[in-house]
Amino acid sequence: MDMHSGGDLKEKWQYIYIEAPEEEAKVIFYNRFGHNPNRVTCTCCGEDYSISSNKTLETITAYNRNCAWDEKNKCYIEKASAEKWRGKYTTLEKYKKTKDVLIIYKKDIKPEEKKGEVPEQGYVWK
Numbered sequence: 001m002d003m004h005s006g007g008d009l010k011e012k013w014q015y016i017y018i019e020a021p022e023e024e025a026k027v028i029f030y031n032r033f034g035h036n037p038n039r040v041t042c043t044c045c046g047e048d049y050s051i052s053s054n055k056t057l058e059t060i061t062a063y064n065r066n067c068a069w070d071e072k073n074k075c076y077i078e079k080a081s082a083e084k085w086r087g088k089y090t091t092l093e094k095y096k097k098t099k100d101v102l103i104i105y106k107k108d109i110k111p112e113e114k115k116g117e118v119p120e121q122g123y124v125w126k
Contacts (some may be wrong), residue, residue, distance in 0.1 A: 002114065005045035013102040017060065020106065022053040024114055028104065031113045039122035048122070057103070059091055067092040 002014045010031055017056045020026035037049045054060035062076030066089045070077045080089035096103055 001050045003045070003047055003050055005048050006041040007045075011046055011102075012040075014100040015064065016102045017057060018104045018109075019057075020109065020114070022051070024037070025053075026118050027116055028047075028109055028113045030077075030118045031116060032104070036118050036121040038118070041122050043123050061092060061095055065092065065095050 002009050002016075016029070018028050020028055026037050033050075035049055039048045041048050042048065048081050052060065058078070059076065066086045067076040068079045068081045068089075069075075077092075086119065090098075095101060
């Protein structure tokens with residue numbers, strides 16, 4: 001998720017999902033967009049992106065789609081959240097079509113996009 005650090009989106013999507021293991025996804029991201037997803041553009045704003053991973057697209061998008069939280073099983077479920085402040089529930093199919101979402105599926109990743117090193121860029125927290 002683009003954190004809008006420095007004031008703007010770095011790409012034209014706020015949410016970029018890459019179907020690959022996290023470290024490989026960072027390489028793919030760099031090869032596609034030309035910048036390190038761990039980069040910090042502005043020290044007062046923090047990291048450029050929030051990076052997380054999960055086993056399924058349904059699960060990783062559940063919070064942003066305003067799915068309900070099942071307290072008993074400690075997971076999101078495919079129905080509207082009772083917390084109205086969170087906004088309207090969106091199905092995964094509808095969510096995938098929104099303009100601020102890019103999904104890079106495994107089948108669309110070229111072998112050469114998985115190769116290389118991600119250089120340090122911007123400010124680096126040490």
